[in-house]
Amino acid sequence: MTQLTPQPGIMDIALYQSGKSHVAGVEKVIKLSANENPFGPSPKAIAAATAAAPGLHRYPSTDHASLRAAIGEVHGLDPDRLICGVGSDEVLQFIVHAYAGPGDEVLYTEHGFSMYPILARMAGATPVVVAEAARRVDVDALLAAVNDRTRVVFLTNPGNPTSTMLEEAEVMRLAAGLPDHVLLVVDGAYAEFNEGFDGGAAVVDAHPNAIMTRTFSKIYGLGGLRVGWGYASRAIIDVLNRVRQPFNLSTLALATAEAAVRDQDYVVFCREQNAKWRAYLVEELAAVGIPCDPSHTNFILARFADQDEAEACDAHLQSQGLIVRKVAGYGIPNGLRITIGDEDSTRAIAAAIRAFKEGP
Ligand code: PMP
Numbered sequence: 001m002t003q004l005t006p007q008p009g010i011m012d013i014a015l016y017q018s019g020k021s022h023v024a025g026v027e028k029v030i031k032l033s034a035n036e037n038p039f040g041p042s043p044k045a046i047a048a049a050t051a052a053a054p055g056l057h058r059y060p061s062t063d064h065a066s067l068r069a070a071i072g073e074v075h076g077l078d079p080d081r082l083i084c085g086v087g088s089d090e091v092l093q094f095i096v097h098a099y100a101g102p103g104d105e106v107l108y109t110e111h112g113f114s115m116y117p118i119l120a121r122m123a124g125a126t127p128v129v130v131a132e133a134a135r136r137v138d139v140d141a142l143l144a145a146v147n148d149r150t151r152v153v154f155l156t157n158p159g160n161p162t163s164t165m166l167e168e169a170e171v172m173r174l175a176a177g178l179p180d181h182v183l184l185v186v187d188g189a190y191a192e193f194n195e196g197f198d199g200g201a202a203v204v205d206a207h208p209n210a211i212m213t214r215t216f217s218k219i220y221g222l223g224g225l226r227v228g229w230g231y232a233s234r235a236i237i238d239v240l241n242r243v244r245q246p247f248n249l250s251t252l253a254l255a256t257a258e259a260a261v262r263d264q265d266y267v268v269f270c271r272e273q274n275a276k277w278r279a280y281l282v283e284e285l286a287a288v289g290i291p292c293d294p295s296h297t298n299f300i301l302a303r304f305a306d307q308d309e310a311e312a313c314d315a316h317l318q319s320q321g322l323i324v325r326k327v328a329g330y331g332i333p334n335g336l337r338i339t340i341g342d343e344d345s346t347r348a349i350a351a352a353i354r355a356f357k358e359g360p
Contacts, residue, residue: 008102013121016114019325026321030348032339033325035160035190035299037221039273039342041256042266045222048259049252060251067249068229070258077201077231083240084257086248088189088215088228092154093119094240095211095230099183100125100151107145108154109137110331111162113187116154125151135162135293135301135332139170143177153178156187157200158296161327161337165296171200175207183236184210190297192219192267193274201231208233218298219270220260227257274298277346281338284350288357299339302353307333316356322349 019033061067064084072079085091096119100106106120110132117127130145132138137155146153155174158165166174175184184207191199191214200212211232217223227249230240249257260266278300282292285302292300304310307328314326314336325337338349 007124009121009124013118016118017329020323023318023321023323026318029321029323030341030345031323032299032341032345032349033323033337034223035218035297035339036223037219037270037298038340038345039221039270041221041225042260042263044263044266045220045256045260049256052251052255055251058251060247060249060254062246064249064254067227067254067258067261070261071229074261074264075198075201075231081234081237082229082231083237083244084227084229084249084254085244086228086253087217087226088187088213088230089115090226090248091213091228091230091240092116092185092187093122094243095183095185095213096120096123096125096152097243098239103149104151105147105149106152106154107142107150109142109156109159111135111159111327112154113156113160113189114330120152132162135159136164137166137170139166139174139177142174146178146182148181150179150182152183152185154185154187156189158190158194160190160297161299161301161325161330161332161335162293163295163297163299163301164293165194168202171203172206175203175210178209180209182209186210186212188212189215189218193271193298194296195271204231204233208235211236216257216260219267219274220257221270222256222260225253225256227253273342274340277343278340281340281346281350285353288354290353290357299337301327301332302336302338303332304334304336310334310336313353313356317349317352320348320352322352324349 068079068082100123102124104125105128106125107128108116120127186200188199204210213230215228290302327335
Protein backbone atom coordinates (compact mmCIF):
# COMPACT_ATOMS: atom_id res chain seq x y z
CA MET A 1 0.00 0.00 0.00
CA THR A 2 1.35 3.38 -0.93
CA GLN A 3 2.02 5.98 1.74
CA LEU A 4 1.76 8.76 -0.82
CA THR A 5 -0.80 11.42 -0.05
CA PRO A 6 -2.21 13.61 -2.83
CA GLN A 7 -2.48 17.32 -2.15
CA PRO A 8 -5.62 18.42 -0.27
CA GLY A 9 -8.63 18.63 -2.57
CA ILE A 10 -7.23 16.39 -5.32
CA MET A 11 -9.48 13.48 -4.38
CA ASP A 12 -12.51 15.81 -4.49
CA ILE A 13 -11.99 16.26 -8.22
CA ALA A 14 -14.68 14.43 -10.15
CA LEU A 15 -13.23 12.93 -13.33
CA TYR A 16 -14.41 14.66 -16.51
CA GLN A 17 -17.13 12.64 -18.19
CA SER A 18 -16.76 12.66 -21.93
CA GLY A 19 -19.59 11.66 -24.24
CA LYS A 20 -20.09 8.12 -25.50
CA SER A 21 -18.76 7.21 -28.91
CA HIS A 22 -19.88 3.57 -29.12
CA VAL A 23 -23.06 1.63 -28.57
CA ALA A 24 -22.68 -2.02 -27.61
CA GLY A 25 -23.83 -4.24 -30.45
CA VAL A 26 -24.22 -1.41 -32.98
CA GLU A 27 -21.53 -1.34 -35.64
CA LYS A 28 -22.17 1.96 -37.36
CA VAL A 29 -23.07 4.88 -35.14
CA ILE A 30 -23.86 8.52 -35.79
CA LYS A 31 -22.17 10.54 -33.06
CA LEU A 32 -23.98 13.75 -32.21
CA SER A 33 -22.80 14.00 -28.61
CA ALA A 34 -19.59 16.07 -28.57
CA ASN A 35 -20.38 19.19 -30.63
CA GLU A 36 -17.91 18.17 -33.29
CA ASN A 37 -17.96 19.57 -36.82
CA PRO A 38 -19.53 16.92 -39.09
CA PHE A 39 -17.48 18.14 -42.06
CA GLY A 40 -14.12 17.79 -40.33
CA PRO A 41 -11.30 20.28 -40.75
CA SER A 42 -10.66 22.49 -43.78
CA PRO A 43 -8.81 20.60 -46.55
CA LYS A 44 -6.21 23.38 -46.34
CA ALA A 45 -5.64 22.55 -42.67
CA ILE A 46 -5.14 18.86 -43.52
CA ALA A 47 -2.67 19.81 -46.25
CA ALA A 48 -0.77 21.99 -43.78
CA ALA A 49 -0.53 19.10 -41.31
CA THR A 50 0.96 16.88 -44.01
CA ALA A 51 3.37 19.59 -45.11
CA ALA A 52 4.57 20.13 -41.52
CA ALA A 53 5.26 16.44 -40.83
CA PRO A 54 8.83 16.31 -42.24
CA GLY A 55 9.88 18.96 -39.71
CA LEU A 56 8.87 16.88 -36.70
CA HIS A 57 12.45 16.23 -35.58
CA ARG A 58 12.67 19.92 -34.63
CA TYR A 59 11.16 21.38 -31.48
CA PRO A 60 8.19 23.64 -32.20
CA SER A 61 8.03 27.40 -31.82
CA THR A 62 7.80 28.42 -28.18
CA ASP A 63 6.11 31.76 -28.78
CA HIS A 64 3.56 30.65 -31.42
CA ALA A 65 4.30 33.90 -33.28
CA SER A 66 3.09 32.71 -36.66
CA LEU A 67 -0.21 31.31 -35.35
CA ARG A 68 -0.82 34.38 -33.20
CA ALA A 69 -0.15 36.63 -36.20
CA ALA A 70 -2.71 34.70 -38.25
CA ILE A 71 -5.36 34.82 -35.51
CA GLY A 72 -4.62 38.51 -35.01
CA GLU A 73 -4.98 39.26 -38.71
CA VAL A 74 -8.23 37.36 -39.13
CA HIS A 75 -9.86 38.75 -36.00
CA GLY A 76 -8.34 42.24 -36.02
CA LEU A 77 -6.59 41.64 -32.68
CA ASP A 78 -3.11 42.56 -31.44
CA PRO A 79 -1.03 39.32 -31.59
CA ASP A 80 0.90 40.44 -28.51
CA ARG A 81 -2.34 40.16 -26.56
CA LEU A 82 -2.94 36.54 -27.59
CA ILE A 83 -1.92 33.26 -25.94
CA CYS A 84 -2.34 29.74 -27.34
CA GLY A 85 -2.94 26.53 -25.46
CA VAL A 86 -3.61 22.82 -25.82
CA GLY A 87 -7.29 23.35 -26.45
CA SER A 88 -9.02 26.24 -24.72
CA ASP A 89 -9.04 23.85 -21.74
CA GLU A 90 -5.37 24.61 -21.26
CA VAL A 91 -5.87 28.37 -21.56
CA LEU A 92 -8.61 28.08 -18.91
CA GLN A 93 -6.16 26.10 -16.79
CA PHE A 94 -3.47 28.81 -17.11
CA ILE A 95 -6.03 31.35 -15.91
CA VAL A 96 -7.09 29.45 -12.80
CA HIS A 97 -3.54 28.34 -12.02
CA ALA A 98 -2.23 31.90 -12.25
CA TYR A 99 -5.03 33.71 -10.45
CA ALA A 100 -6.66 31.36 -7.92
CA GLY A 101 -5.36 29.15 -5.13
CA PRO A 102 -6.29 27.74 -1.72
CA GLY A 103 -8.84 29.94 0.04
CA ASP A 104 -9.94 31.61 -3.19
CA GLU A 105 -13.29 31.17 -4.91
CA VAL A 106 -13.95 30.54 -8.59
CA LEU A 107 -17.50 31.31 -9.74
CA TYR A 108 -19.32 29.65 -12.59
CA THR A 109 -22.97 29.32 -13.50
CA GLU A 110 -25.37 26.44 -12.94
CA HIS A 111 -25.12 24.97 -16.43
CA GLY A 112 -21.57 26.20 -17.07
CA PHE A 113 -18.86 24.07 -18.69
CA SER A 114 -17.96 21.13 -16.45
CA MET A 115 -14.22 21.82 -16.60
CA TYR A 116 -14.53 25.01 -14.53
CA PRO A 117 -15.00 23.32 -11.14
CA ILE A 118 -12.36 20.73 -12.05
CA LEU A 119 -9.82 23.44 -12.88
CA ALA A 120 -10.66 25.32 -9.67
CA ARG A 121 -10.00 22.22 -7.59
CA MET A 122 -6.80 21.46 -9.51
CA ALA A 123 -5.55 24.86 -8.34
CA GLY A 124 -6.68 24.17 -4.76
CA ALA A 125 -9.38 26.85 -5.05
CA THR A 126 -13.07 26.48 -4.20
CA PRO A 127 -15.58 26.29 -7.07
CA VAL A 128 -18.84 28.12 -6.36
CA VAL A 129 -21.85 27.53 -8.57
CA VAL A 130 -24.41 30.30 -9.19
CA ALA A 131 -28.00 29.64 -10.30
CA GLU A 132 -29.16 30.56 -13.80
CA ALA A 133 -32.61 31.89 -14.68
CA ALA A 134 -34.44 29.54 -17.09
CA ARG A 135 -31.18 28.33 -18.68
CA ARG A 136 -29.82 31.84 -19.14
CA VAL A 137 -26.94 33.33 -17.18
CA ASP A 138 -28.26 35.66 -14.47
CA VAL A 139 -25.85 38.60 -14.24
CA ASP A 140 -27.39 39.91 -11.01
CA ALA A 141 -27.04 36.52 -9.32
CA LEU A 142 -23.40 36.30 -10.42
CA LEU A 143 -22.62 39.79 -9.14
CA ALA A 144 -24.35 39.02 -5.84
CA ALA A 145 -22.19 35.90 -5.36
CA VAL A 146 -18.91 37.81 -5.62
CA ASN A 147 -17.03 38.42 -2.37
CA ASP A 148 -13.49 39.22 -1.16
CA ARG A 149 -12.33 35.68 -1.88
CA THR A 150 -13.61 35.60 -5.48
CA ARG A 151 -10.76 35.60 -8.00
CA VAL A 152 -12.23 34.28 -11.25
CA VAL A 153 -15.73 34.39 -12.78
CA PHE A 154 -16.47 32.08 -15.72
CA LEU A 155 -19.08 32.98 -18.29
CA THR A 156 -19.75 30.59 -21.18
CA ASN A 157 -21.23 32.66 -23.98
CA PRO A 158 -22.96 31.13 -25.88
CA GLY A 159 -23.64 28.53 -23.19
CA ASN A 160 -23.07 24.80 -23.21
CA PRO A 161 -25.32 22.79 -22.81
CA THR A 162 -27.94 25.56 -22.85
CA SER A 163 -27.07 27.04 -26.30
CA THR A 164 -28.40 30.39 -25.06
CA MET A 165 -26.50 33.64 -25.31
CA LEU A 166 -26.18 36.80 -23.26
CA GLU A 167 -26.30 40.01 -25.26
CA GLU A 168 -23.19 42.16 -25.19
CA ALA A 169 -24.76 44.82 -22.98
CA GLU A 170 -25.34 42.20 -20.27
CA VAL A 171 -21.76 40.92 -20.51
CA MET A 172 -20.53 44.53 -20.29
CA ARG A 173 -22.75 45.05 -17.23
CA LEU A 174 -21.23 41.97 -15.61
CA ALA A 175 -17.69 43.11 -16.38
CA ALA A 176 -18.38 46.63 -15.11
CA GLY A 177 -19.96 45.31 -11.91
CA LEU A 178 -17.05 43.10 -10.87
CA PRO A 179 -14.54 44.45 -8.36
CA ASP A 180 -10.92 44.98 -9.42
CA HIS A 181 -9.63 41.79 -7.76
CA VAL A 182 -11.79 39.57 -10.02
CA LEU A 183 -10.93 38.31 -13.51
CA LEU A 184 -13.88 37.72 -15.88
CA VAL A 185 -13.39 34.85 -18.32
CA VAL A 186 -15.64 35.02 -21.37
CA ASP A 187 -15.50 31.53 -22.84
CA GLY A 188 -16.42 31.85 -26.52
CA ALA A 189 -15.97 28.22 -27.57
CA TYR A 190 -19.08 28.51 -29.76
CA ALA A 191 -18.66 32.15 -30.82
CA GLU A 192 -18.04 31.42 -34.51
CA PHE A 193 -21.51 29.97 -35.00
CA ASN A 194 -22.83 33.55 -34.77
CA GLU A 195 -22.05 35.61 -37.83
CA GLY A 196 -20.42 38.92 -36.96
CA PHE A 197 -20.08 38.11 -33.25
CA ASP A 198 -16.70 39.07 -31.76
CA GLY A 199 -16.84 36.43 -29.01
CA GLY A 200 -16.29 39.01 -26.28
CA ALA A 201 -13.30 40.91 -27.72
CA ALA A 202 -15.04 44.27 -27.19
CA VAL A 203 -15.64 43.35 -23.54
CA VAL A 204 -11.92 42.64 -23.14
CA ASP A 205 -11.05 45.95 -24.81
CA ALA A 206 -13.41 47.82 -22.49
CA HIS A 207 -12.41 46.03 -19.27
CA PRO A 208 -8.79 45.31 -18.33
CA ASN A 209 -9.87 42.49 -15.98
CA ALA A 210 -11.42 40.34 -18.69
CA ILE A 211 -10.13 37.58 -20.95
CA MET A 212 -11.81 35.89 -23.91
CA THR A 213 -11.06 32.24 -24.71
CA ARG A 214 -11.66 30.54 -28.05
CA THR A 215 -11.12 27.13 -29.60
CA PHE A 216 -10.27 25.32 -32.82
CA SER A 217 -12.29 22.31 -31.60
CA LYS A 218 -15.76 23.41 -32.71
CA ILE A 219 -16.33 25.28 -35.98
CA TYR A 220 -12.80 24.51 -37.20
CA GLY A 221 -13.41 20.77 -36.77
CA LEU A 222 -10.08 20.26 -35.01
CA GLY A 223 -11.04 18.81 -31.64
CA GLY A 224 -8.40 16.13 -32.08
CA LEU A 225 -5.63 18.66 -32.67
CA ARG A 226 -6.08 20.42 -29.30
CA VAL A 227 -5.60 24.12 -29.96
CA GLY A 228 -7.29 27.06 -28.26
CA TRP A 229 -6.41 30.67 -27.59
CA GLY A 230 -7.06 33.62 -25.32
CA TYR A 231 -7.22 37.40 -25.78
CA ALA A 232 -6.57 39.78 -22.90
CA SER A 233 -4.43 42.73 -21.86
CA ARG A 234 -0.67 42.46 -22.30
CA ALA A 235 -0.33 42.32 -18.52
CA ILE A 236 -2.61 39.29 -18.20
CA ILE A 237 -1.02 37.54 -21.20
CA ASP A 238 2.39 38.07 -19.59
CA VAL A 239 1.18 36.40 -16.39
CA LEU A 240 -0.34 33.45 -18.26
CA ASN A 241 2.82 32.87 -20.30
CA ARG A 242 4.68 32.29 -17.03
CA VAL A 243 2.56 29.22 -16.25
CA ARG A 244 2.65 27.89 -19.82
CA GLN A 245 5.09 25.15 -20.78
CA PRO A 246 7.42 26.36 -23.54
CA PHE A 247 6.55 23.64 -26.07
CA ASN A 248 2.86 23.23 -25.24
CA LEU A 249 1.74 23.21 -28.88
CA SER A 250 3.23 20.72 -31.33
CA THR A 251 4.59 21.61 -34.77
CA LEU A 252 1.57 19.87 -36.31
CA ALA A 253 -0.87 21.74 -34.10
CA LEU A 254 0.67 25.13 -34.90
CA ALA A 255 0.81 24.63 -38.68
CA THR A 256 -2.65 23.08 -38.94
CA ALA A 257 -4.40 25.69 -36.79
CA GLU A 258 -2.74 28.51 -38.72
CA ALA A 259 -3.98 27.16 -42.06
CA ALA A 260 -7.42 26.60 -40.55
CA VAL A 261 -7.82 30.14 -39.26
CA ARG A 262 -6.65 31.54 -42.60
CA ASP A 263 -9.38 29.58 -44.41
CA GLN A 264 -12.36 31.69 -43.41
CA ASP A 265 -14.34 30.61 -46.51
CA TYR A 266 -14.52 27.17 -44.92
CA VAL A 267 -15.69 28.68 -41.63
CA VAL A 268 -18.50 30.49 -43.48
CA PHE A 269 -19.49 27.22 -45.18
CA CYS A 270 -19.63 25.38 -41.83
CA ARG A 271 -21.58 28.18 -40.15
CA GLU A 272 -24.15 28.23 -42.96
CA GLN A 273 -24.58 24.46 -42.95
CA ASN A 274 -24.95 24.52 -39.18
CA ALA A 275 -27.61 27.23 -39.33
CA LYS A 276 -29.53 25.41 -42.05
CA TRP A 277 -29.66 21.99 -40.37
CA ARG A 278 -30.16 23.48 -36.92
CA ALA A 279 -33.27 25.31 -38.16
CA TYR A 280 -34.53 22.09 -39.75
CA LEU A 281 -34.03 20.05 -36.59
CA VAL A 282 -35.62 22.67 -34.33
CA GLU A 283 -38.66 22.75 -36.60
CA GLU A 284 -38.92 18.96 -36.72
CA LEU A 285 -38.75 18.72 -32.93
CA ALA A 286 -41.30 21.51 -32.49
CA ALA A 287 -43.65 19.60 -34.79
CA VAL A 288 -43.65 16.66 -32.34
CA GLY A 289 -43.97 18.87 -29.27
CA ILE A 290 -40.34 19.09 -28.15
CA PRO A 291 -39.22 22.67 -27.45
CA CYS A 292 -35.68 24.03 -27.65
CA ASP A 293 -34.31 27.42 -26.61
CA PRO A 294 -33.09 29.48 -29.59
CA SER A 295 -29.63 28.05 -30.23
CA HIS A 296 -26.49 30.12 -30.83
CA THR A 297 -24.27 27.06 -31.09
CA ASN A 298 -23.74 23.86 -33.09
CA PHE A 299 -26.12 21.93 -30.89
CA ILE A 300 -29.61 22.21 -29.59
CA LEU A 301 -30.98 21.38 -26.17
CA ALA A 302 -34.16 19.37 -26.68
CA ARG A 303 -36.44 19.59 -23.65
CA PHE A 304 -38.64 16.57 -23.00
CA ALA A 305 -41.61 16.38 -20.64
CA ASP A 306 -39.45 14.91 -17.87
CA GLN A 307 -36.30 12.89 -17.20
CA ASP A 308 -38.06 9.58 -17.87
CA GLU A 309 -39.07 10.68 -21.35
CA ALA A 310 -35.59 12.06 -22.10
CA GLU A 311 -34.02 8.77 -21.02
CA ALA A 312 -36.51 6.71 -22.99
CA CYS A 313 -35.79 8.78 -26.08
CA ASP A 314 -32.04 8.44 -25.51
CA ALA A 315 -32.40 4.66 -25.28
CA HIS A 316 -34.47 4.61 -28.47
CA LEU A 317 -31.86 6.72 -30.30
CA GLN A 318 -29.05 4.47 -29.09
CA SER A 319 -30.84 1.42 -30.39
CA GLN A 320 -30.69 3.09 -33.81
CA GLY A 321 -26.98 3.91 -33.41
CA LEU A 322 -27.63 7.61 -32.74
CA ILE A 323 -25.54 8.99 -29.88
CA VAL A 324 -26.59 12.24 -28.19
CA ARG A 325 -25.71 13.70 -24.80
CA LYS A 326 -27.81 13.34 -21.67
CA VAL A 327 -27.46 16.51 -19.60
CA ALA A 328 -29.03 15.47 -16.28
CA GLY A 329 -25.52 15.77 -14.82
CA TYR A 330 -25.49 19.42 -15.90
CA GLY A 331 -28.70 20.23 -14.06
CA ILE A 332 -31.13 19.69 -16.94
CA PRO A 333 -32.71 16.30 -16.22
CA ASN A 334 -35.29 16.49 -19.02
CA GLY A 335 -32.78 17.56 -21.67
CA LEU A 336 -30.89 15.88 -24.47
CA ARG A 337 -28.11 17.84 -26.14
CA ILE A 338 -27.94 17.08 -29.84
CA THR A 339 -25.04 18.21 -32.01
CA ILE A 340 -26.01 19.52 -35.44
CA GLY A 341 -24.66 17.09 -38.02
CA ASP A 342 -24.67 17.07 -41.80
CA GLU A 343 -27.86 16.60 -43.82
CA ASP A 344 -27.99 12.80 -43.53
CA SER A 345 -27.39 12.61 -39.80
CA THR A 346 -29.79 15.49 -39.07
CA ARG A 347 -32.54 13.90 -41.12
CA ALA A 348 -31.81 10.57 -39.40
CA ILE A 349 -32.10 11.95 -35.89
CA ALA A 350 -35.20 13.98 -36.70
CA ALA A 351 -36.88 10.86 -38.09
CA ALA A 352 -35.84 8.74 -35.11
CA ILE A 353 -37.18 11.27 -32.60
CA ARG A 354 -40.41 11.57 -34.55
CA ALA A 355 -40.76 7.77 -34.52
CA PHE A 356 -40.12 7.76 -30.76
CA LYS A 357 -42.83 10.35 -30.16
CA GLU A 358 -45.40 8.94 -32.56
CA GLY A 359 -44.76 5.27 -31.83
CA PRO A 360 -44.57 2.42 -34.33
N1 PMP B 1 -15.50 25.74 -23.25
C1 PMP B 1 -16.67 25.18 -23.56
C2 PMP B 1 -17.92 25.91 -23.23
C3 PMP B 1 -16.70 23.93 -24.17
O1 PMP B 1 -17.89 23.35 -24.46
C4 PMP B 1 -15.50 23.26 -24.45
C5 PMP B 1 -15.46 21.90 -25.09
N2 PMP B 1 -16.41 21.02 -24.74
C6 PMP B 1 -14.31 23.89 -24.09
C7 PMP B 1 -14.34 25.13 -23.51
C8 PMP B 1 -12.98 23.26 -24.28
O2 PMP B 1 -12.69 23.05 -25.58
P1 PMP B 1 -11.25 22.68 -26.10
O3 PMP B 1 -10.38 22.38 -24.92
O4 PMP B 1 -11.44 21.53 -26.99
O5 PMP B 1 -10.79 23.92 -26.80
